[in-house]
Amino acid sequence: MGIVRDSKRTQKNIINTAMKLFARDGFDGVSVDLIAKEADINKAMIYYYFKNKAKLYEKVVNTLLDEIYEQIVEDIKKADKPNDELKIFIETFCNYAWNNPYLSSLMLAELGSGAKNLPDDMFVGLKQIFLLLSDILKRGKERGCFFDIEPIIIHFMITGTINLFISTKSLRKRVAKEFGADVCDDCGEKELSSYIYKKIVKMLKA
Amino acid sequence: MGIVRDSKRTQKNIINTAMKLFARDGFDGVSVDLIAKEADINKAMIYYYFKNKAKLYEKVVNTLLDEIYEQIVEDIKKADKPNDELKIFIETFCNYAWNNPYLSSLMLAELGSGAKNLPDDMFVGLKQIFLLLSDILKRGKERGCFFDIEPIIIHFMITGTINLFISTKSLRKRVAKEFGADVCDDCGEKELSSYIYKKIVKMLKA
């Protein structure tokens, strides 16, 4: 049993290390050697547990997508009105991405690349989150809260904006410092999500 | 090409080929060998003209950013009200990205990676476009057309959404086919830009 625990811990260790590195340098920018070294395990173990580099990457992204999906589903239970559901969707997504900035980089990388070779698991993970929002919007429409909705565009407006905002943190800092432009460089998570919610709601009104 | 010793043409050829490949497979996903092969030129010419792979990539992105910037600046001259300026900004950006889908992939790749090592030229290119929109919004605010604006967030809402919409074209097609979900898979360029403009304007009203 102790061994089983070790196995799990080793796998968690690999996934977490890989997550950090993949988010920072992209799939091709990270070598399996580096992951092994940073995780302080033998390289062959990665192949033992995950078969190959691509499968490990998939596992990493799925772990993130699953987690955030579960989180939103959990949080959304508290809501009863479409407006509240939308609010929680935005807040939870924003909160999770803010605290796991890897997610934003990885989602943008996947979607930006056209998701050419998107493995099925990841495809499902992304779709689930979209359907969650889509359902909220549809219910809102049926109840007369939201008007003239194009779910996929609204989805990109919300998640894309959050992802871009988070992954450009250092870039925005640089712009602010060098040019004094107003790029919200000291905005916090709450400000971001409440601004977006406020604007999206307004946008969806009759 | 071969014996067509035409410097300008060779360079254009390299840039165009590289643009297509970088957009499809990312910086690390494309080998210099492949670029040379696809452009039907000798690999060493790439180093002769662009010094190295990174510099070529930079040149490619800058070319796109410069072009779209010039285009917007040109088109926007026709407008006199902030609302029209905003409309043209969205339409031109959308039109250009639609016809040069490389731009969307490359912008998402750059921004999504946190633009860690963003070369100065590209930094300037990205900033210019942002400042263009930022100025429109500010003028609109002064004239009482727009309210409660956070330029950088609005910027991401517009450009990020367009970029994601364009670069996920095939992904959305797949979702539509396999699940029948409504993902605007047959939306055209005009519909996209007009929907976004309509929504953004509403969002910025008093």
Added chain:
Amino acid sequence: MGIVRDSKRTQKNIINTAMKLFARDGFDGVSVDLIAKEADINKAMIYYYFKNKAKLYEKVVNTLLDEIYEQIVEDIKKADKPNDELKIFIETFCNYAWNNPYLSSLMLAELGSGAKNLPDDMFVGLKQIFLLLSDILKRGKERGCFFDIEPIIIHFMITGTINLFISTKSLRKRVAKEFGADVCDDCGEKELSSYIYKKIVKMLKA
């Protein structure tokens, strides 16, 4: 080798092969590909064990310098008078270089190049040998055996001459054959060392 997973043996094999090739064609004249091919191992192993070509070169030269240093230190124990120490220094250096002609080429290459970027290890190796002779000369001076000594010049007179004599073996053969000039082309190791010893001793007398 192939399936003989024997780390020590593989490394020795690489070092010996590289030694032969570097001495014959110089650092730049030998490709890592060739070393791998001649050693009958996979090229990547060279990087696995030695990090890069320069480090391998360093290792090769250090191996030789260390060996000859140890040999001289060992042999010199038998001597008690400065004259005998000098004799053994010359004989052992000559004997080792004669049987490892790589050393001569490599020493001349390093020193001749001005040792611009001499790595620390090699610097130490060369210095050690010089200090060995330097000490012999100083002791000889104190005991009244040697007079008017400039250690570094005497050092070059001995080791430089031996190195040049050995590394020009084939050149001297050619001169002898084509011009009948007297270039000691059939001198043996003993004759060389005894002639040099005789002359150096005379040179250092009162």
Added chain:
Amino acid sequence: MGIVRDSKRTQKNIINTAMKLFARDGFDGVSVDLIAKEADINKAMIYYYFKNKAKLYEKVVNTLLDEIYEQIVEDIKKADKPNDELKIFIETFCNYAWNNPYLSSLMLAELGSGAKNLPDDMFVGLKQIFLLLSDILKRGKERGCFFDIEPIIIHFMITGTINLFISTKSLRKRVAKEFGADVCDDCGEKELSSYIYKKIVKMLKA
């Protein structure tokens, strides 16, 4: 006529630039591109004037060897005794090498490499200098001034020592600074040649 002058000047320019670079970084360490750039001429000109890199190298070395040979021949006319001839040989060789440190590096590189593929011209150049000394020694022997001579070894003792001394200038400085060892780091040209002459003469006495 003006064109002829230019041509000569261009060639001289190339040779001088190449000399400096070859001496500093060796044959393989210098690219034709660099030579062209440093000489501020078009690369193709090097091929136009010298056929290829190897031929240019040859020309460079021959130029040096010819110059020093002519110089020694000229200076030696003043001497009438073998002792004086030897003195002048050493002084002139030392003086020339001291003022053209390229020579030392290049000679050591050629001889140290075993002169495997030594072109005929260079072969002749090296041999001439050796024969010059050889004749001096033979005359000295016939007149009863020098005893027990092995010309080639004496030759290496003189020229090898001078070359090594000059090409290790910076290395010796480093040893002196870091270890305080006595390596003649502030010896001048005169001291070197007079010390060597003094010692060689003593060595050759009856």
Added chain:
DNA sequence: CATGAATGAGAGTTCATTCAT
């Protein structure tokens, strides 16, 4: 489960040399 040795393909880059003008 775990390790270090081994592999083969391919990446980016440089270079000597030639060609067309």
Added chain:
DNA sequence: AATGAATGAACTCTCATTCAT
């Protein structure tokens, strides 16, 4: 006499992956 464009081979080094123990 001179130039810039072009070529092809070679070189150093890295990487994903597998094997033997």
